[in-house]
Amino acid sequence: MRIPTRGVKVTVAAGERRPRSQVYRWLIIGLAWVLASAAVLVGSRYAVGAWVGDPGTVPATVLDARSFGDASAPVTDRAVAGSARLIPVRPQVLLDSREVGALPAGVDVTVPMPETTAGTRVVLVEISILAAKGPGEVTVGQGTDRTVVLRVPKAGAQLSATVVAHLAPDGDLRASTTSGGDLLVRLIGVFEPAERSDAGRIVAVPPARVVTLVPRTDGKRARVALAEVRQLADAGPISAVILRVSADVGSKGGLVSAGTRAGDLNQTVYWSATSGTDRTRSGLMVIPVSDGSVHLRYEAGTEMRADLVGYVTGTGAPESTEGLVVPVPPHTPEPVRATERSDVEIPLGTTETLANVPVDRIAAALVTVTATGDAEGGVKVGGKPTLTASKGVARSALTLVETPQARVRVQSAVAGTVAVTPHALVLTG
Template sequence: MVRRVTVRIVGVGVAVLVGAGVALAGTRLLLADDSARTGAPPVAGQENGRDPDVPLTNAARAIASNRLEPAGPQSLFDNRSSEPLKPGAEVNVSLLDVAEASTAVVLAVSALDATRAGAVTVTSSAGTIPAMRLAGPGGQTSSTLIVPIAGDGALRVRDEAGGRLVVQLAGTLTPSFSATDGRVVPVPSREIFRLVKATEGHEKELALDAVLELSGKSVSAVLLQVAADVGVDGGFVRAGDEDRQELFWSATKGADRTRGGLMLVPLDGDKITIHYEAGTELRADLVGYVTGPDAPQSAEGLIVLVPPPSPSESPNPSESASPSGAAGPDGVGNPSRTTGPSGAGVPSSAADRTDAADKSGTAGPSGAGDGGVSGEDVGAEAEKLTVIPAAGLAGVPFDRIGGAFLRVTAQGAGTGEVAVRGGATTPVPAAADQGNPTMLAAAGLSRSTLTLVTVTDGEVSASAEAGAALTLTPEAVLLTAP
């Protein structure tokens, strides 16, 4: 039986900060197995599943690696059944007891029924992350974020657009040098799920024994890259059992109909269930999975967060929703990363580091050791792009990086599919054997999504059907086995 993280909500306070009026919103979360930090770095005498006769090397200890614990997902804030937020409202969420053992959380953030145009940002003691930008009244959109957290466990979500806000905890990252469960294994993107509403209705199950990449493996969750024909009314997708992760999209028009996103979906026994309320068709690619408790002990697939550039290179988040300052019709801007007042940093979008790249003359966005590419013009013919420099990244040697959570930002020359794949593949937009598009680019607009890719020799492959300027930013990297 797959072990799932259980989170108990022991105290809830609701608050909104608007203008001069101040109130606090707090949700205190406790891990049910709080007394046994199974994700903590191995130390003498601790039950952690690793062989005590095999010593850790200094090199292993030097890498700040983490395991991923899927978390339900658990609702942190949801005002869909209550009064809408006013523009500029702030919601405070406490993850104090999660933060005691964790370095970061995976959040699914959605904004619905926007009152006006505006950005949504998430701030922790580690910094501020712009999550999305709503284009105007009535807009709705979603974003999956990896948010570093500090010891106080405080998160503040600011909604400049107003309306409804949904914040879900999809997972936690806890320090580990070696693990059985909680390792993330990226796989070449391949479609494993398709739901056609006209003939199959709104909901469909996927049996995991039908997925070759998962056959015979201990799996606790899957990572799906979703692509949907949203249609003229907008809608949403829910994936999982009980508490489900949700993605929302605004109405679309013309040829600009495909929307998507990354979902972390815990298993429902030996299957997953997906419910779709929008457009005509939903497709999902398997891009990776999270190992379960019966997986072998290894460092392969542990996660290392990518640090930001220097604080002086980070712009005001309210001024960096996209490279052009524009948001798409669905309200999706370019989520970048900034550094908070504490001086502790969080991953920064490569788009925010363009000036530094120009000054340094290096291939990386802000000097030696920084990864990603910024504003690279890509056409329909696939090309290799280097996202991991030869010097390595985030304290991880070049040859120990086998995958990455990659922020893909595209500003289109026209409307067309964008495909970003592992470096060992040659993506062609709309190629059935290579999965679905990572995103749809639109002329003159900037859109962004998080994806998971394999990395080969520091490279990924990218193509854009109608041409696009791509910014690829590693927000976290995955270790290979030592």
């Protein structure tokens, strides 16, 4: 039996009459068809609504919404090529040339790495030059991929930097110093390849002061109870905190040491002696967390400050792509000219230099800000004091900063040049 379809007109030949019962039969069949069609349309509308989502409803997944043409629906929790998680490790000394004698100027050294997870090509290290033999630079990498991590101003200087370092093809780290002196390298983290994870995701927070230490009245030590830090109230499991430390260093030089226990301070940021009004120095520390607190010790100078700028999630945190990082290949950005009391937004780089990560997936970044002033003056990054520019001298500082639209806001109190070098991009969801 063929059921009539919409638009088909059934006619009866002229002079032909059908029995009344047959007419009724056709009427019943037509009515049944109409009801069946309505049911199909209603069912179809419900089915499509379940996929696309009626106004005011949330689709089953945002990806489903986009597949049906809703371009305004944000894409979330998608994997990004090259992403990794940061696994903080107990700080481990990889090289301390004080044990064998100071390095001569211009020497290249191979720093052996411990065994890491397969596929790991990038690590987080703390590099210090102590008792420099003269002015120069400390670099990591080899060939054209060398990155300047420390600029040594003169003989006797001591400086430190936390560095996102790319390993050589053989899995070891290459470093060199044109200044000579004692080189100290500590491993503090490993970037393990990951498409999504619970632990090892970096979360940037608005900078918040957690320590102000004045040795004359407070002594030289401070303890940060993480449960009392408001910015960490809803953080969940934490494997490390990221602190930006700054200090009035003084005429004898200084340092800040950190660790999970007062008797085990196994990270140190060193600063050279200062003079005049140019006395503030800074550094970034990624400190593992084991018992809910971190400890700091400050030597020399009159005041030390520590700001929380982020944290690293721990095992048991929600699993996501948000907070994973994409290490950026080494490159040298063009400096930007800043005028006195300027407020400029500096792009992180191009699609190529940003490892092809879409701009809308970059929430924050570990960046080095380098400033050379026409005079002495402060430089703020993301609205917070980060370093002091010095006349004719390039100063650098690593920091974690939020980067809306892959741009960094830099404010300079003095005219000069500023460069922003990204090292690791922190992903949104």
